[in-house]
Amino acid sequence: MQKKFKNKYDILKQKIYIIIYGSNTFAGKLFDLLLLGVILLSVLLVMLESIEQLDTKYHTFIIVSEWIITVFFSIEYTLRIICNKKPLKYIFSFYGIVDLISILPMYLSFFIPGSRILSVVRALRLLRLFGILNLMPYVGQESHLKLALIASRTKIIVFVYFILIVSVLLGALMYVIEGKESGFTSIPTSIYWCIVTLTTVGYGDIAPVTTLGQIIASFIMIMGYGIIAVPTGIVTAEFANAKRNRLQNKNRNCPSCTTIIYDEDSNYCYNCGQKLKNVYK
Numbered sequence: 684m685q686k687k688f689k690n691k692y693d694i695l696k697q698k699i700y701i702i703i704y705g706s707n708t709f710a711g712k713l714f715d716l717l718l719l720g721v722i723l724l725s726v727l728l729v730m731l732e733s734i735e736q737l738d739t740k741y742h743t744f745i746i747v748s749e750w751i752i753t754v755f756f757s758i759e760y761t762l763r764i765i766c767n768k769k770p771l772k773y774i775f776s777f778y779g780i781v782d783l784i785s786i787l788p789m790y791l792s793f794f795i796p797g798s799r800i801l802s803v804v805r806a807l808r809l810l811r812l813f814g815i816l817n818l819m820p821y822v823g824q825e826s827h828l829k830l831a832l833i834a835s836r837t838k839i840i841v842f843v844y845f846i847l848i849v850s851v852l853l854g855a856l857m858y859v860i861e862g863k864e865s866g867f868t869s870i871p872t873s874i875y876w877c878i879v880t881l882t883t884v885g886y887g888d889i890a891p892v893t894t895l896g897q898i899i900a901s902f903i904m905i906m907g908y909g910i911i912a913v914p915t916g917i918v919t920a921e922f923a924n925a926k927r928n929r930l931q932n933k934n935r936n937c938p939s940c941t942t943i944i945y946d947e948d949s950n951y952c953y954n955c956g957q958k959l960k961n962v963y964k
Contacts, residue, residue: 700766703759718759722808725752725785729803749802753789756805760786781807835921839914846910850877853903861896865889881907 705711731737732745760782764770773779785808788801854874861867866889867876876889880903891900 696766699762703763703766719809721752721755722805725749725756726803726806726809728752729800729805733800749789749799753786753802756782756786778808832918832921834924835917838917842913842917846881850874850881853877853899857891857896857899860893860899861891865892865896877903880904881910883907883911 701708702710702714728745728749731741732749738745763773763779763782767773774783781804785802785805788798788804791798791801851874854877855870857877858867858870858873861873867873872889879886880900883904891897
């Protein structure tokens with residue numbers, strides 16, 4: 684009897700797994716589209732709550748709707764853990780953490796008033812759209828971009844460090860030249876002005892009035908255009924290298940889990956077991 688119950692439980696877990704994690708079946712696609720719609724609705728409700736007039740008029744409806752959605756997400760999160768053969772892998776994965784964060788704000792609102800507005804982080808769950816609609820070309824490009832960012836992080840860190848040093852030096856110089864009368868009340872304030880000017884944001888809350896200060900400001904503005912281009916060029920170069928290396932190494936992506944396959948003789952994905960098309964023969 685116990686064995687029979689266990690078999691039924693395992694079958695139920697497998698069915699739930701196929702519906703929640705699978706996107707190749709009708710039930711799986713229907714669940715994914717329903718989940719996508721609920722996520723969009725939850726983000727919309729959080730936005731509407733931030734509009735005072737609408738919140739005053741429909742406050743009860745918005746709160747009740749948010750709680751219904753939170754309960755739905757909580758049940759979904761629990762089912763994902765229960766039916767997964769490796770629950771810890773899901774819990775500590777990117778999507779697992781996002782799923783958990785998306786349901787916490789409503790429960791935290793009992794202890795921290797106003798924390799419900801943090802439910803807007805549910806928008807991160809919209810990243811599942813790539814998996815739901817099977818947008819493999821986009822997923823592949825996302826993989827290349829991630830590799831490019833990782834490869835270029837050292838160069839970008841060095842570049843940002845250099846910019847911070849330049850901002851400190853030019854900010855201190857402007858503090859000496861302009862002084863408190865022009866709004867440069869301290870060196871940190873002057874550094875803030877330098878960064879705002881260097882990034883071409885230009886809030887206009889502080890502006891140099893002396894001739895020398897304006898000359899330096901003009902130099903910083905011109906330098907800002909070049910500074911913006913450098914990180915873009917670094918990432919673009921690494922992105923091109925990633926695509927070039929993939930073509931040279933003849934790598935391919937698994938159509939199911941998007942894992943990069945390095946062995947050109949592989950017939951199945953080593954991560955999920957999906958049968959692969961041999962594009963080299």
